[in-house]
Amino acid sequence: MSCIWLSESWDYNRLMARCSSYAFALAIALTLAAQARPSECDAPAASPSLTIPLPSSPFAVTPTRDGCWIFVSLTGNGGTGAGIAVLKRSRGIIQLSRVVPLKSAPTGITLTHDRRLLVAAATNATIFIDVPRMIGGAADPVLGSFSDGRATGSIYANITRNDKLLFVSEESGQSVTVIDLKRARKKGYTTDAIIGKIPAGSAPIALTFSRNGKWLYTTSQAALPDWNWPKACKPEAPGIPDSIVTRPEGAVIVIDVARARKDPAHAVVARVPAGCSPVRMAISPDGDRIYVTARNSNAVLAFDTAKLLPTRDMPKWG
Helix, strand or coil, X not given: CCCCCCCCCCCHHHHHHHHHHHHHHHHHHHHHHHHHCCCHHHCCCCCCCCCCCCCCCEEEEEECCCCCEEEEEECCECCECXXXXXXXXXXCEEEEEEEEECCCCCCCXXXXXXXXXXXXXXXXXXEEEEHXXXXXXXXXXXXXXXXXXXXXXXXXXXXXXXXXXXXXXXXXXXXXXXXXXXXXXXXXXXXXXXXXXXXXXXXXXXEEECCCCCEEEEEEEECCHHHCCXXXXXXXXXXXXXXXXXXXXXXXEEEEHHHHHHCHHHCEEEEEECCCCEXXXXXXXXXXXXXXXXXXXXXXXXXXXXXXXXXXXXXXXX
């Protein structure tokens, strides 16, 4: 509706207020209409499923929030082809846009919540990649990397919702490395950003935050000898009877995120038995349950998160 001058008797301020209201309502209507129209990357696909060929073996996949870009970690084939595959979704089609080559084979990948940085846990390194440069086709979007040991086996990564702390599970290093991500982004990606290590038992993998961000849950595939847990699991090899047990159960480990920032060595507040070779984890939408795959038990275990703190053999620190 146009705003016009009706007569000399019409109050100017009232007219301007009414015009402003109309303009505001029109702006909202146009915005909602624009949002209702599907963008190119929201367009439906012609088929209910798509297969996107990749140049080497994929490990993990994560999309951007708008769904227009998908990043896939490629572990390579025989030592070659390791990198990040960049997939573009547009007009119902997903296509490989490029591969960013990496010197170390990436496995777990995660995006910062500001969507500007992709972090890759890459075997013996943690690698940081600029997302706008990566999707924009820049020749080298890798901002930097560092390693805290050649035999650590970096496998998964996760970031606090404020983008200040980065956690990397070190499968071979029996620990979770805590990194000051804010410092790394500001001062350069060097080992000076490493705060310390959280002892996490044998072969930690999963990194899942509680819904309030206060706790970080990880898995250990087998308890360490000094935990004094009884042997309960058979070796992971075909044909071995269940009666032959050689090692203890693994664990779900609960980490205090606030303490990890100041004192990583004492950030573990609970250890709970979790079957034989627990590896991956998912959390329920309301955060009251975590589900863990125990590979060598042929089972999925469910845990009440409210009852995980603390256990009798692991009192709360502090």
